[in-house]
Amino acid sequence: MGQGVGRARHSTAPKPNILYIMADQMAAPLLKMHDPNSPIRTPNIDSLAKTGVVFSNAYCNSPLCAPSRFSVCTGQLPSKIGGYDNASVLASDIPTYAHYLRQEGYETALAGKMHFIGPDQLHGFEHRLISDIYPGDLGWTVNWDKPDERQEWYHNMSSVMQAGPCVRSNQLDYDEDVMHKASQYLYDYVRQGPDTRPFCLTVSLTHPHDPYTMTQEYWDQYEDVEIPLPKVHIPQGEQDPHSTRLLKTIDLWDNPVPDEAAKRARRAYFGACTFVDDQVGKLLRILKNCRLDKNTIIIFSGDHGDMLGERDLWYKMSWFEMSSRVPLIINYPPLFAPKRVSESVSTMDLLSTFVDLAGGDAEAIIPVDGHSLYHYLISDRPGRDEVFGEYMGEGTISPVMMIRRGKWKYVTSLADPPQLFDLSSDPLEIVNLAASSKPEHVRVAAEFEKEANQKWDFKAIHLDVLASQRRRRLCWNALTKVGRFESWDFQPTDDHKTKYIRSQIPLDDLERRARFPVVDYLGREHTAAATHHGAAGAMGE
Known part of the structure; x- marks a missing residue:
């Protein structure tokens, strides 16, 4: 849980x-900051890393879109909230970071993908600015009853070829x-004036997710x-059993x-x-132009990585x-202060971190299962150095669980032999020490298995x-077999009558309201709103 340090410091x-x-x-090992x-080429992300706190060993808690995002939003492991696959429904009564931040007085907005499944497509977000890119229904339910299908x-x-x-x-x-x-959203926010609530804006991009294609402009940047x-x-x-199943799942077996x-796929990626x-650079420029940069915490992360051909695997779905x-x-x-944190942490830790950053209780x-990262931000004392994961x-044909601690990564399942890797000496995870007869490896593997x-x-x-899976497949088959199908997709509204000059608002009032910064009739700029939002005294400085 959170460390409870935020409120006292900057209340x-x-x-x-x-x-x-x-x-x-976005696979972290490939990025220049690591x-x-x-x-x-990621100069804007590199700049954030240079002036920020970088978590060198951050992990998702499930290497698949929806389960990972459910853990990010709720601070809980997938098995605790039924987040098994990309067609699992996230219940409306499970608090998310959006709920907690709203309790702290925040305006919460989501722009982009979150892969919510079910009739609730908000989960605490006050504003959802765009629909999702992937289905919010039960169609992508995994079927363990037919594991070879x-x-x-x-x-x-096809994405690679x-x-x-x-x-x-x-x-x-x-x-x-x-x-x-x-x-x-940011432009509209700053034009509201100095009395607006603080915002938490989540911007969730779908790139660099496959398909591996990009415009000529970006393709040409890697010409030479x-x-x-x-x-x-x-x-x-020689592939392990889970990797063998993945090769067949993605139609890569004997192919x-x-x-x-x-090379072409990696170049596009x-x-x-x-x-x-x-896009990160564009958002940073908007913050600066709107004078929001001095009082806005920026968090950059991802939902999982991409094998990109390593170990002859593509996409995600492995540990x-x-x-x-x-x-x-x-x-x-x-x-x-800028620094690097070497301890293993996870994106599930963000919910408690958000509460601490907001000065909440x-x-x-x-x-929840996550632990606040706030103490890493304000001190150099060691942290937990521990991640649990579920896939x-x-x-899969049965749950595949992961424990990451210290130099070790341990993966275990009812169906497959365990895996143990020493990431300090074997960062490419080539040697499975769970099969080693060395006393240290036997002991470590046994301790991890007992803990698991x-x-x-x-x-x-x-x-x-x-x-x-069986319940969801039955419902899906019934919903799509006969009769009218009603989608759970979210459709945002955009009222142009109050946005543009449509005779709903006096012209001068609309023009004045829509301009930032505000100026008087002598052309003098008034920056009270900007001064408020860009307060250098934020968080007790």
Whole structure:
């Protein structure tokens, strides 16, 4: 839970705004802030890292979109909230960080993807500025009753084999909508004047998620760049059981990717990372132009990574570093000195962190699995250095659980042999020490297995997942087989009658209200609102 330190430190100062930027499927190990030799160009993210607190070992809690985002929003592990796969419903009575921040007086807004499933498409957000890009229904339910059956909606290799430049894509349409709505939100916010509530704006982009395609502008930025091929190749016959299932799930079994296709996909992915970086830069410029930059905490993270051909795997759905490790930066130079945190943390920790950043009462948080990162921001004392993860989505036949602590990563399942990696000496996770006969490795593996069995009732969780899948498949089949189908998709409204000159508001009043900063009839600028929102004294400085 949260550390309870926020309120005492800055209770009398204006509450800081919070801008939370989430990238989709951005693999942290490839980014320049973690690998100085990376060819990926991300100057804005690099600048945030240079002036912010970087969590070098941040992980998702489930390497799949919806379960990971559910954990981010609720601070709870997927099995606690029924977040098993990309068609799991998030119940409306589970508090999210949006609920907690609203209790602290925040205006909460979401622009972009959050992969909420079910009739509640808000989950505490006061404003949802755009619909989601993926279905909010039960159609993508995993089927453990037919583990060898490939579902129509599973990933396949078309994204890799068709990789390259494009003029337009669905992903580009979406992210440009996200950016327009997010930008307009910030402009509208600052024009309201000095008495507005602080905001928490979540901007969730769908890039660099596949398909691996990007406009010529970004493709050409990597024209003279040597695109590295994956470092680790694992022959089919030597793959672990979960990876074997993933190869079949994504239609990669007996269907190898040519090197040229892999390079094109990785080049497009690199371009998509640069595209995301440009959007970060646009948001930073808007904050500065609106004089919101001095009192806005910026958090940059992701929902999971992408294997990008490493170990001959693509996309996510595994606990290997490329799939599960995510970027995480908390940037607020007025209070938090730049540094790097080496302890392992997770995005599930963000809910409690948000409450502390808002100066809220962390003790009032209903018990969650995450732990606030606030103490990392204000002190150099060691932290927990611990992450728990759960994966029950496509490619599984039973829950696959992960424990990350110290130099170790341990992965275990009812169905598969365990895996133990020493990431300090084997960062590419090549040697599975769970099969080692060395006394230290035998002892460590046994301790992790004992801990895993104490933490998780594997058989009970397996049965819960199976029952949920069966219920959801029955409902989905009934809803789509006969009669009218009613979608749970969210449709935002945009009232142009009060936005533009449509005879609803006197012309001068509308023009004056829509201008920032406000000026008088002599052209003199009045910046009371900007001064308030950009208060240098935020958070007790």
